[in-house]
Structure formats: structure tokens, C-alpha cells
Amino acid sequence: MILDGEKISKKLEIELKNKVRKIKNKLKLAIILVGDDSASKKYVEKKQQKCKEIGIKCEVLSFNKKVITEDLAKEIKKLNEDELTSGVLVQLPLPSHLDSRKILDLVSINKDVDGLNSYNLMEILFDRENILPATPKGIIRLLEEYNIELKGKNVCIIGFSDIVGKPLVMMCLNRGATVSVAHIETRDLKIHTLNSDIVMTATGVAGLIKPDMIKRGTVVIDIGINKKNGKIVGDVDYENVKDKCSFITPVPGGVGPMTVISLIDNLLQLGKK
Ligand code: NAD
Numbered sequence: 001m002i003l004d005g006e007k008i009s010k011k012l013e014i015e016l017k018n019k020v021r022k023i024k025n026k027l028k029l030a031i032i033l034v035g036d037d038s039a040s041k042k043y044v045e046k047k048q049q050k051c052k053e054i055g056i057k058c059e060v061l062s063f064n065k066k067v068i069t070e071d072l073a074k075e076i077k078k079l080n081e082d083e084l085t086s087g088v089l090v091q092l093p094l095p096s097h098l099d100s101r102k103i104l105d106l107v108s109i110n111k112d113v114d115g116l117n118s119y120n121l122m123e124i125l126f127d128r129e130n131i132l133p134a135t136p137k138g139i140i141r142l143l144e145e146y147n148i149e150l151k152g153k154n155v156c157i158i159g160f161s162d163i164v165g166k167p168l169v170m171m172c173l174n175r176g177a178t179v180s181v182a183h184i185e186t187r188d189l190k191i192h193t194l195n196s197d198i199v200m201t202a203t204g205v206a207g208l209i210k211p212d213m214i215k216r217g218t219v220v221i222d223i224g225i226n227k228k229n230g231k232i233v234g235d236v237d238y239e240n241v242k243d244k245c246s247f248i249t250p251v252p253g254g255v256g257p258m259t260v261i262s263l264i265d266n267l268l269q270l271g272k273k
Contacts, residue, residue, distance in 0.1 A: 003249045009257035027086045027271040028057040035065030080108040086271040087113030124170045136168040138258025151176035158182045159202035201235040209236040220248040
């Protein structure tokens with residue numbers, strides 16, 4: 001069965017629209033975009049479009065790829081203090097001369113719509129989840145919508161970035177799962193995936209997960225977004241893996257739309273405060 005992120009996110013969008021209307025559409029998202037990376041620009045456009053559809057103001061502040069930390073810091077400080085701005089998002093990745101962790105920590109925890117400030121990430125560690133990073137939040141919501149329990153399950157998470165894998169590990173632990181974390185140095189990935197009820201993959205390697213790595217009935221969450229032969233594909237060899245799964249997310253149309261809608265949900269959470 002397909003975990004239809006497109007359908008669930010549409011349902012959540014209607015709920016969010018009503019909530020936004022109730023607070024008289026007073027939300028505003030500010031997005032900081034550095035450089036001219038085409039993928040980043042596309043993601044920002046998607047976020048802008050979704051805000052428009054829901055009735056939220058969205059302002060994009062674009063900076064030259066050579067921008068220095070001090071100039072970004074000045075702008076973020078202004079946005080932190082601006083009463084009309086409900087959330088501030090720094091589009092990642094940033095150019096390599098900038099320290100992403102330092103920049104993300106400049107965003108006030110009251111405006112941290114992406115949940116990537118160190119404080120908000122640390123709260124997950126102590127099971128005091130507040131504003132959650134959008135992709136892990138969207139994945140957990142998708143599982144909940146399909147009544148897929150994490151408690152007591154063996155979960156394998158492949159890839160441990162600060163924005164996806166690491167928070168996801170903690171969020172699964174917080175929900176009672178037994179988690180194994182695999183990565184580029186993992187010797188035999190198959191041992192871990194075959195021992196799992198749920199496999200979540202965020203590596204950026206197209207076709208990494210093959211049918212012989214998945215036992216029958218596994219839930220597969222494909223977070224990867226890769227370009228292959230001009231098409232967007234995930235980390236999973238979808239056509240050959242799908243029949244072995246009890247549930248699987250397609251790419252596109254799985255985790256992606258859940259990420260965008262979770263971001264808007266975070267904005268509403270901050271806006272209410
Ligand atoms: P990243 O790119 O920072 O790191 C990749 C991770 O994968 C590392 O931990 C690495 O050890 C692991 N890895 C790489 N090759 C591997 C291999 N052959 N075997 C096992 N592990 C391997 O991670 P990221 O920023 O989380 O991005 C990962 C993927 O998820 C990318 O394709 C990205 O576009 C996608 N992504 C999707 C969404 C979404 O909303 N769907 C959001 C964020 C990222």
C-alpha cells in the first residue's frame with residue numbers, strides 16, 4: 001500500500017487553512033536564500049507557493065553566495081525582532097564558507113520554524129519535543145495517519161544528517177522503537193534492513209535499497225530526492241521493492257509534501273505563541 005503524502009498533506013492543508021483563517025491570516029514566513037543553487041531555489045518556490053495557497057505571507061530575502069556571516073546575522077537579528085514575522089527559515093545548504101550551525105543558531109527559538117536551532121534539537125533528545133524539524137515531523141505524521149505504530153518496532157534509519165536522520169532517530173526512540181542507524185561506513189547494510197520492520201532511508205543514493213534487502217511486510221520510508229535520467233527518484237529501487245512492502249512512500253509524492261505541510265504547521269504553532 002502506498003503511503004500517500006500528497007493526499008494526507010492536502011487533508012492537513014484544509015485543516016491548516018481553517019486555523020490560519022481563525023487567527024485572521026496574521027502569519028508571515030521569512031526565508032533566507034543564499035546563492036543561486038537551482039534545487040534550493042525550487043524548494044523555496046514550493047514553500048512560497050504553499051504559503052500563498054494557505055493564505056500566509058511569505059517573504060524571500062536573497063543574498064549573494066559570497067555573503068559574510070555578519071551581514072546574514074544582521075538580517076536574522078532584524079527578523080527575530082520584527083513583530084510581523086512569525087517564522088524565519090534559512091534555506092540549506094549554505095555555501096561552504098558559512099558555518100551552518102552558527103547561522104541556524106542565530107534564529108530565535110521563538111521564530112525557529114524549521115526546528116533546527118540547537119536548543120530545539122536538544123529538546124528532542126530529552127523527549128520534550130516542541131518545534132520539530134519539518135521532514136522527520138512529516139514522516140511521523142504520515143505513519144500516524146496510516147496507524148503504523150513505532151512502539152516495539154525495529155526501525156533502521158539510513159543516513160544521519162543533522163536535519164533528517166539524527167532527529168528522526170531520537171523521535172523514533174521517543175516513541176518506543178528499537179533503532180539501528182546505518183550510514184556510509186556501515187559494513188553490511190542488508191543485515192540491518194532485513195532485521196527491521198520499518199526502514200527509513202535518507203542518503204541521496206538512487207537505487208540503494210534493493211529488493212533482497214527488504215523482508216516481506218516491511219514499511220519503507222524513502223526520504224531521498226535524487227535525479228536519475230532526468231527524473232526525480234528516491235533511494236529505493238521502487239519498482240522492484242514495492243511488492244515486498246506492506247507500506248511504501250513514493251518519490252515524488254511521499255515524504256516531500258509532508259515536509260512542506262509540517263513547516264506550515266510549525267509556523268502556525270509559532271504564530272499562536
Ligand atoms: P546528507 O546528504 O547530509 O548525508 C547523507 C547521509 O547518507 C550520510 O549520513 C551518509 O553517511 C549516508 N550515506 C551516503 N551514502 C550511503 C550509502 N551508500 N550507504 C549508507 N549510507 C549512506 O543527508 P540529508 O541532508 O538528510 O539528505 C539525504 C537525502 O534526503 C537527499 O537525497 C536529500 O535530497 C533528501 N532530503 C529529502 C527531504 C524531503 O523532504 N523529502 C528533506 C531533506 C533531505
